[in-house]
Structures are given as C-alpha cells and as structure tokens.
Amino acid sequence: MIETISKFVIGYLILQGAFFSLISAIGVLRLPDVYTRTHAASKSATLGVLSILLGVFLYFWVLEDHMNGRVLLGILFIFLTSPVAGHLISRAAYHTKVKLWENSKIDELKEKKKAKDKVHS
Amino acid sequence: MKKTGLKTNDLILQTITKIVLFIVIIFSFHLFFAGHNAPGGGFIGGLITSGAIVLLLIAFDVKTVKSILPINYVKVAAFGLLIAILSGIGSFLFGVPFLSHTHGHVHIPLLGDTHLATAVIFDLGVYFVVVGVTMTIIQTIGETE
Numbered sequence: 106m107i108e109t110i111s112k113f114v115i116g117y118l119i120l121q122g123a124f125f126s127l128i129s130a131i132g133v134l135r136l137p138d139v140y141t142r143t144h145a146a147s148k149s150a151t152l153g154v155l156s157i158l159l160g161v162f163l164y165f166w167v168l169e170d171h172m173n174g175r176v177l178l179g180i181l182f183i184f185l186t187s188p189v190a191g192h193l194i195s196r197a198a199y200h201t202k203v204k205l206w207e208n209s210k211i212d213e214l215k216e217k218k219k220a221k222d223k224v225h226s
Numbered sequence: 227m228k229k230t231g232l233k234t235n236d237l238i239l240q241t242i243t244k245i246v247l248f249i250v251i252i253f254s255f256h257l258f259f260a261g262h263n264a265p266g267g268g269f270i271g272g273l274i275t276s277g278a279i280v281l282l283l284i285a286f287d288v289k290t291v292k293s294i295l296p297i298n299y300v301k302v303a304a305f306g307l308l309i310a311i312l313s314g315i316g317s318f319l320f321g322v323p324f325l326s327h328t329h330g331h332v333h334i335p336l337l338g339d340t341h342l343a344t345a346v347i348f349d350l351g352v353y354f355v356v357v358g359v360t361m362t363i364i365q366t367i368g369e370t371e
Contacts, residue, residue, distance in 0.1 A: 175253075178253065181249070182246065185245060186242065186246060189238055189239060189242045193238075193239060
C-alpha cells in the first residue's frame with residue numbers, strides 16, 4: 106500500500122520537475138529581455154531541479170531502502186546558489202548597460218545611481 | 227574597466243560564499259575518503275578543494291585570500307609528491323616490491339573497527355599535488371597583468 110502511494114508521489118514529483126524545467130526553457134525563449142529571462146531561468150529551473158532531486162531521493166529511500174545524503178546536500182546547494190547566480194548575471198547585465206525591455210516603466214536603480222554619482226563628483 | 231573609485235558591493239555573493247564554502251570542502255573530503263569503495267578519490271577531491279579556494283578568490287580579492295590561507299602552493303605540490311614517493315618506499319621496509327600496498331582492520335577508540343588501507347596515503351599525496359598544481363596555475367594566471 107505505502108509502496109503504491111510513494112510510487113505515485115515520486116512519479117508526480119519527477120514529472121513536476123520536468124514540467125517546470127520545460128516551462129523555464131520556454132520562458133527563456135519567449136521573454137523579451139535579459140532580466141525577464143534570468144527571472145524565468147533562475148526561478149523555474151531551480152524548482153524543477155529540486156523536484157527531480159527530491160523524487161530521486163525519495164525513490165532510493167522508500168523503494169530501494171538506501172538513504173543518500175549527497176542528494177539532500179545537492180538540493181540544499183542548488184537552493185542556495187542558483188538564485189545568487191541569477192542575481193549576479195542580471196547585475197552584471199545592468200552594470201554593462203544592457204537595455205531594459207522597451208515597455209518597462211520604472212528604473213529606480215538608474216535614478217539611485219545618478220544621485221550617487223552627483224554626491225561623489 | 228573604468229575606475230569609479232566606488233567599492234563594489236558584493237554582499238550577497240560574499241555571504242553565500244561563506245556558507246557554501248563549508249559544503250564544498252566537506253564534500254571534497256567525503257569524495258577523498260570514499261574513493262576506496264565508491265566513485266571519488268584523491269584527484270577529484272583535490273579538484274573540488276581547489277574549486278572552493280577559487281570560489282573564495284572570486285568572492286574576495288587575492289590579498290584577503292592570501293591572508294586567510296597563507297600557503298605556498300608550489301610547496302604543497304612538492305609535499306604531495308614526497309608523500310606519494312614515501313608511501314611507495316615504505317613497502318621496502320617489509321621486503322616487498324615498490325608501491326606494494328596493504329590493508330587491514332584496526333580497532334580505533336571512538337570509531338570502532340575500521341578498515342584502513344595504505345593506499346590512502348598515496349591518495350593523500352595525489353590530493354596535495356592536485357591542489358598545489360591547480361592553485362599554482364590559477365594564481366599565476368590571475369596575478370599577471
């Protein structure tokens with residue numbers, strides 16, 4: 106009984122992970138500029154990979170009776186580092202003056218930077 | 227790059243580096259010790275350790291890393307070679323050919339019955355050589371202007 110239920114849960118988790126990875130790939134293709142693309146790539150892909158890894162961990166733990174700590178460590182590691190990577194990419198893009206999407210309304214960081222340059226010059 | 231005179235604010239990267247560094251280094255030690263019965267060993271463990279030091283170099287500058295880890299990496303590589311050669315020469319003491327290795331079960335307090343192999347000493351040499359060579363290459367390239 107518990108085996109059947111856990112098989113369904115594991116299958117759902119892995120399918121969900123694959124689905125979110127697909128969504129993030131579509132997002133990277135469809136979205137208009139760097140910032141929205143990193144938004145899609147760093148958020149959705151992270152959740153997708155986390156779901157797949159959780160499914161793998163549960164599969165080996167429940168069905169094969171093998172507790173693998175490295176997978177848990179991998180989940181923690183990706184959860185910590187992937188958003189930071191997205192942040193660094195979009196920050197580097199902003200500082201090298203990559204243009205925002207043409208329909209963007211507000212750029213508060215630009216105003217902040219202008220004010221800061223005035224103080225320092 | 228144009229010098230603005232402003233200090234770049236790397237708070238997020240530096241904070242996450244401080245946490246992630248421990249995970250990476252512990253994982254490299256795990257791979258080093260798991261090498262006998264599972265994938266891993268001295269080479270990959272040394273590469274991951276030097277990867278952790280490279281992460282430090284990226285998040286902080288070269289001066290800070292040198293004050294944290296005042297290590298001469300050329301000497302580390304030489305030390306590793308010395309360990310590897312000594313682990314080979316050690317087999318002469320027992321009248322067996324060069325680089326013969328042995329293993330056995332030893333009772334250690336706290337850890338209990340442990341399976342120890344002398345091949346680990348050779349692996350330790352490989353580990354130090356890999357760390358030393360990788361970090362020497364990266365620091366030499368990084369310092370030239």
